[in-house]
Amino acid sequence: MSLPLIMIATGLVAFTLGTLTTWPIIHRLCVKLAGATWALAHDPLTGMLNRAGLHAALTDAAPAQPVIVALIDLDDFKHVNDTHGHDLGDQLLVAIGDRITDIAALHGGTAARLAGDEYAALLPARTGDLKRVADTFATIIAQPVTLAAVDNAVTLTVTASVGLALADTTDCLTEVGLHRADIAMYHAKRNGRSRYAVYRPGMTMPPAQHRRGPRLRDRRQNTGEATA
Known part of the structure; x- marks a missing residue:
């Protein structure tokens, strides 16, 4: 074999060996990057989208299209943690999250866990019957x-207060969609457990005595901390 061919063959062998050696490293780095990217947009407990992921979902939606924004807050969830412990409480949060995800998917939308016992969903506005959508969430969750x-299986029942609002995909999710749904949800909460309300133009937050106080995410925004 001539010297040039020997040099070419040696180079090919070296390249192949180098590729085989570095491929596992590249693969591990790709897996870590994919995991880090997923974690930025998802809630670690339920696997649902988090707030950042929900914002991204709205950004990726068709431009200038109306969407239904649902805000879902479990009623008296603290009692579950106090009575049965946080491990069982976490299981319940996952189970309720699965139900909300299924309902959102059934309507062609997506769902998220924002923080604690608070969830949200974005649904295409294919129907004007928002009350039916809200009732579906409240009924299935209950x-x-x-x-x-x-020691054994435990059967629990938890209810939710649901607020719905219409927004456009071009609107700021926090300042428009979630804000309106939040107002509606507080009106639902004022009327009792397992209730829902739909935002109407001009609707304002109910009097303070009917509210639970500042939300965790509101307190974090006031202090400049990141929200879930």
């Missing part, structure tokens, strides 16, 4: 949930 406990 179905009993059977969870695995240390």
